[in-house]
Amino acid sequence: MSNANSQKQSRPDGPTPLRRWGLWPFWTRLDSYIFGEIHRPFIMAMLVYNGIFFIKTLAAVAELSGGKFEVPLGLLSLFFISEIPGFLFITVTMSFLFAGLAGIGRMSTDSEIIAPQVVGLNFWRLSRPVMVYGGLLTLFLFLVSNWIGPMLNRAWLEQSKNYREIAMPNIQPGVINPLGKSMLYVDRLEGDRLAELVFVNTNEEQEEILLAEHATIYETRDLDLYQAVRVDLKADQSIEVYETSEMTLGLPIPGDLDALGLKGAPRDLFDTPTLVRWWQSGQAPNTQDLEIEIFQRLINPFVCLIFSLFAVPLAAKHARVRRGSGFGTSLFLIGIFFMASKIARDAASQEKIPILIGMIGPAIMFLAIGIVLQVGKNLWWSQPLRRAQDRVGHWLTFPVQKLFDFLKKRKSDPELREADGSPAQTFIFPSRLDMYITKSFLGIFLLVQSSLLVLALIVEYTQIGKHIQRNDVALEVVLRYMGYKIPEMLDLTFFVCLLISTLILLAVMSKHQEVTAVRAAGGSLQRLCLPLIICGLGASVASFYMGNTFLPFSNRRAATLRNEIRNKTEATFSQDVWLKTAPGELLNFQVYDHRGKRLIGLRRYSLEGPDGTLIQRTDLPRVVFDNGWKAEVPGRSWTFLRDPNHKGEVVPRLTVIEAGESLALGLKHDDLLQKRRKPREFSIKELRGYIGYIRGLGYIEPSYATELYVKYAQPFMPIIMILLALPLGFQFGRRGTFFGVGMGLVAGLLFLGLFEALRQMGASGLIHPIVAGWAIVLLFGFFSLYRFVNLE
Known part of the structure; x- marks a missing residue:
């Protein structure tokens, strides 16, 4: 009793300042x-x-x-x-x-x-x-x-x-591999060995040409060459030729780490x-x-x-x-x-x-x-502010509301049904429930898409902000660039927005017992999801249309404006370029003068001629285009062949090329005006044509073939995203609606992450382009379809 009295006496009679202020x-x-x-x-x-x-x-x-x-x-x-x-x-x-x-x-x-x-x-x-x-x-x-x-x-x-010490070149057979001031070309693979290797290294003192029948790669960034011939062209025009049955070649180190995001x-x-x-x-x-x-x-x-x-x-x-x-x-x-x-x-x-x-x-x-x-809870401006917010929201949703009201009125008009003379339907589409689900889905999708789009544009602007300030870029250029980036940002966030919108809609309907009401009336979950399936099919068609019409165009325009903002020139075949102009024909030039139609510092390498020639090297200081390529100044051509009169040794022979002499370079003038475009800047039709174009120049890379199959597979991703979200969106009960939403997000992001990982693996040549483009889409597509069919 005394303890109770003491506690009562120690308790304050009224609220203390800390209690009064909620502290x-x-x-x-x-x-x-x-x-x-x-x-x-x-x-x-x-x-x-x-x-x-x-x-x-x-x-x-x-x-x-x-x-x-x-x-x-x-x-x-x-x-x-x-x-x-x-x-x-x-x-x-x-x-x-x-x-x-x-x-x-x-x-x-x-x-x-x-x-x-x-x-x-x-x-x-x-x-x-x-x-x-x-x-x-x-x-x-x-x-x-x-x-x-x-x-x-x-x-x-x-x-x-x-x-610099551990980097290993990513060698691809049949493709010219520029390595700084060097070039490596491998004709093909024979088992685990490289066959018909050509290596050219240039420095101020000499030019080194290496030819080998076979080569083996080791992790120490060295190549073991077998049956190799080395030709050194000195700065004083002297030539030295070496032959060996086996030698080691140390490949060059990466010269520009800044390109790696350093x-x-x-x-x-x-x-x-x-x-x-x-x-x-x-x-x-x-x-x-x-x-x-x-x-x-x-x-x-x-x-x-x-x-x-x-x-x-x-x-x-x-x-x-x-x-x-x-x-x-x-x-x-x-x-x-x-x-x-x-x-x-x-x-x-x-x-x-x-x-x-x-x-x-x-x-x-x-x-x-x-x-x-x-x-400001009870101040005079609180209620007017709320009414203004409601009015703005009404204006934003008014067009969509009017469209759905018109469709519902036409659907429920008894005069139209009597004039139609059709019997009573057991399957009605679209019903009021379908209209309700579609309207709710589109409303959520627009808000989520707008949110993620603004976020992506903010991040993009912060990345180019320092270039805008440093190069004093005009506001018009920045606004045009951000406008042309919107389709790419939509393509980046489109699939995630479909997933989120589906999950949120079904979670809210489950929480408010709307799904229970539909099932109690005899409806199935598959029928309930029908309008979402139709929205997914429409999104797939829209994705295909966008990816083959204005998305490539906007990407090209955005790339041009980004170069302008960064004060960079467009990537053209114009400076220190290696090209494969024909089978066994490699061509290099230092500079291409667009205005004068002139190649400066041209070198051409012809491999394995029919007369026992190992390689022919042509050196032309200047070549001009005048109804065909012609030598503007005299040049030289060295032919290295095995001379039977000298016990099969490799012997060089020099030929002088006169000024004005016509040259068959196998290179079109229009090719030099082409920009090296990225795969995302093409439609499917354009990409197929461009693959043939760069293959002719010796620049075929797996990234282009992979991107072609990705463009075929990507339109199926919207419908897969919705099918993936449907079973998880109905998760509720003791685990809560956020359990299903969270699991759906994890599954969707896992799908996108694996798809992007295989896409880049295919671009790197690690897996076949068809596998890179279709494997994850087919796997998740069959899995999501199976879950949807067995939905209960």
Whole structure:
């Protein structure tokens, strides 16, 4: 009794200031519950947003591995990991904002948010678990941007230095393999050996030509040559010929590591304390850029904490959340914030405003907006703002609503049915349920697609931002480039958006017992999914049409504008080029003068003539095109053949080529004007023709054949994505709707990841192009169809 009295006496009679402001106790069951409601959609959003860029980065890694040199797996993995911090700040921020809006919105939908407000808890108190979640993410991003990111870049730099010693050329038979100042050509493979090898190495002192009947590759980046002939052409025009039954050839090392995405700038390698000390020392060449970099590292992580103020005021003010409001609102807020940040940062870098204002101005502005939203629950402008938001949403959905209202009216009009005179139907399509599902699916798809499209465009703009500032690119060029990038971004995110939209729609219908009502009325799940199947087929047709019409055109235009932004010339066959002009004919020139139609520094190699010739080398300083190729100045031609009068030894013979003499180079003038285009810049018909064109030049690569089969298989991916999502979208009950959504996202991203991995393996020549293009599509297609047929 005394203990009870003492506890009663020790308990305060009224609410203390800490209790009145909701600061004690600091953590309650309500906080844990809200924290959990945010966590699940956050994980789902991270899977979506990061999955897209993981696949894009995986493609860059696979393309790196399929280049001129084979890169070790450990270095590729390190390159992949070092690319993650570049987009993690954007994806984490957007995922957190969506998770906060979705979690609080779900509680508002089920009227769970009303009870805390009835007992007097204000927005500040309800926002506390959201702010704790945002604070943890802020701490994580702060560590990533200030220490982990630079540490990964330093590790990549240190490991890539060893790449020069261990890199192995990616040799492909029948294809010219340029290796810096050298060239390697292998006619064919015979078992595990290379047959009919030609190696040409040029330096200031001499030109070395190696011919070998067979060669074997070892991991030490050496070639063992058998029955080899070596010809050295000295700078003084003297010639030395060597023959040997066996010799070792050390292949050249990679000359340009920057092409591999090497991060060597101090701003990329130093952690923030080291970068600050270097900036303060005055030794940095551009202190303004370093100051901006330091402010970005320190301020950007706090964006999650700032956006934690927005979730409760925006999502808890109404009893019913519209479908996809989390995606739409997060899309709008993130887009506005990053646009304001980019404009302010560019203005600060151009010294139009102080750097401090340019870097912290957008964050302070959104912080003020969040505080106003927190305290503005009962202010006079709250309701007009909500009505304005509803009106804008009505305007955006008005065209789609009118279309569906017209279709429903025509479907249910009794006069039209009587005039038709048709008997009663046992199978009705489209029914009201079909119209409802289609409308809901399209609404969710548009919001998800818009969200991911804005995210992709933001990341793309941040990647070219430094080139825009450095090269003083006009705003018109930037806007045109971003406009032409939209089809490519749609192609990148299209399949994921179909997957997400299907999963969300079925999860919401399952949660609200709409699926149970349909099954109770005698409907099957397969019939319920019929409108989604039709949408998937329409998406497949749209994907095929887009991939063969305006997508290649927009990719070409975007590539041209990107070169203009980066101040680069287009990749044409015009400088230090090796070409295969005919069987056994290799041609190299240093420069092609487009205006004068002139080849400078031309060398031609003819292999294995019928008269015992091993190789014929023709050297022409200048060749001009005048109704055919002609020598503009005198040249020389050396023929190396086995002379029976000299015991079969290789003997050189010199022939002089006079000025004005016609030359049969096997090279068309129009070929030199062709741009080396990437496979994504072609339609199927154009790609088939281009494969034949580059095969004639000796530049056939497996990447083009692989991309051709990918273009045939890719239109089946939309319908496979929807079939894959249908069984998992109905997962509900004790495991919750997020279980099925999460599993569906994992399955879909696994499908896209494996498809992209095999695509790049085929481009590298590791597997056959048909297998690369069709294997994963057929495997997941049959699996998803089997799951759908057996859906219960």
